[in-house]
Amino acid sequence: MREVYELAPVIADVIAAHCPGTTAREHFVRACLGGHWYEAKSMIEGMLAEPWLLKGYQEFRLREFLDLMPNH
Secondary structure (H helix, E strand, O other): OHHHHHHHHHHHHHHHHHOOOOOHHHHHHHHHHOOOHHHHHHHHHHHHOOHHHOOOOHHHHHHHHHHHOOOO
C-alpha cells in the first residue's frame, strides 16, 4: 500500500494536466485517501481510454498505478 500512496500524487498531477481548471486532482487524491478505489480506478481508466492524449511515461505510470491498487 505504501507504493500506492507514494505514487498517488504523481498520478494526481497527470490527471490535473489533462483536466485543467477542474477539481479532478483533488477528487482523485480524496478518493485514494478515503479508500474509494473503484472511483480512483474509474478516473485512471478514463485517462487510458484516450492514450493519444498522454505524453511520455504517463500511460506507463497510470498502468503501474492500476497494478498497485487494491482490488476493491
